[in-house]
Amino acid sequence: MLLVVVAGWGGLQYAPQLFNIEIEPIELEPVMVRHIQLKGKLIHVDAEQVKQLVHERGQQGILVLDPEQLRGALEALPWIYQASVRKLWPDQLEIHIEEQRAAVLWGEQGYLNLDGVYFDAAGIKLPEQKLPLISSHQQDTEAVYQQLQQLMAILSKQSTASTIVEMAVDRRGAVTLHLQDGLLIHLGRRAITERLQRWVDQVTVVSERYKGQLKGVDLRYERGMVLQLQPKQKSKSVKR
Known part of the structure; x- marks a missing residue:
């Protein structure tokens, strides 16, 4: 917004004028999950299956990835009793898994x-x-x-x-x-x-x-x- 000063009776007057400025959108590359810290004693859980699930859920980047949704998807896998997911900036996930007994x-x-x-x-x-x-x-x-x-x-x-x-x-x-x-x-x-x-x-x-x-x-x-x-x-x- 540009303020234009106009001299007139009663002193200075300010007349605002509006201008539309077009800005080219800046496309930022999403920060992808590059490292997974998998914790817990894994005997029957397939680590590759966990990795594949993270890849599917994290295609839009770590900023968009919802840890709670990923946790629910992990606990739906066979032999996973409980799971927790935590983001570690800038591009890591810490996943703790407790197997079914x-x-x-x-x-x-x-x-x-x-x-x-x-x-x-x-x-x-x-x-x-x-x-x-x-x-x-x-x-x-x-x-x-x-x-x-x-x-x-x-x-x-x-x-x-x-x-x-x-x-x-x-x-x-x-x-x-x-x-x-x-x-x-x-x-x-x-x-x-x-x-x-x-x-x-x-x-x-x-x-x-x-x-x-x-x-x-x-x-x-x-x-x-x-x-x-x-x-x-x-x-x-x-x-x-």
Whole structure:
């Protein structure tokens, strides 16, 4: 804006005048992400996959890149439990990754982490770890995982402790346990912790009486249980 001074009656007067000035736009080259500091103990996470994701999200430069959006995209990848992203000027990113810790197998395609949340196995198997398997038609993974933990805690108190190899939950919610020693335990749908506790209270006596013959036990009875013995033996009922 240009001020023009005009002399007249009453002294000096200022008459503003406006001018339009055209300026050629200046195109600045975006500052691209050139360095990534990847932190955390990575065993199953593919660093190249992380690098590719940063490349896709950072095509408009580090100034435009949203750390929170990148964090969410990283946590959507298999085997990433938590991630944090921080910009380091002028052209660096610091990414910290915490991997998923598998607690149990969920079917054939995935795992549950320590929170009971499902994550895809992405073709990775853990042969070095003997994890219990959950075969379930129920979709509430956290509830099923909590149920498994309760049952494992009860079994750990018995004198002849045996770990759970598989917990099967059918469409009706009925639970069947496969133990490491080969025993099959049918718990049904209701009061499953109480039923398993009833078995733990009597397992020593029953195991001694039918040593080497016990194949399975059906606890879906209010006042007793049905024992499944080896093929040469007949099923016998034990009443309390």
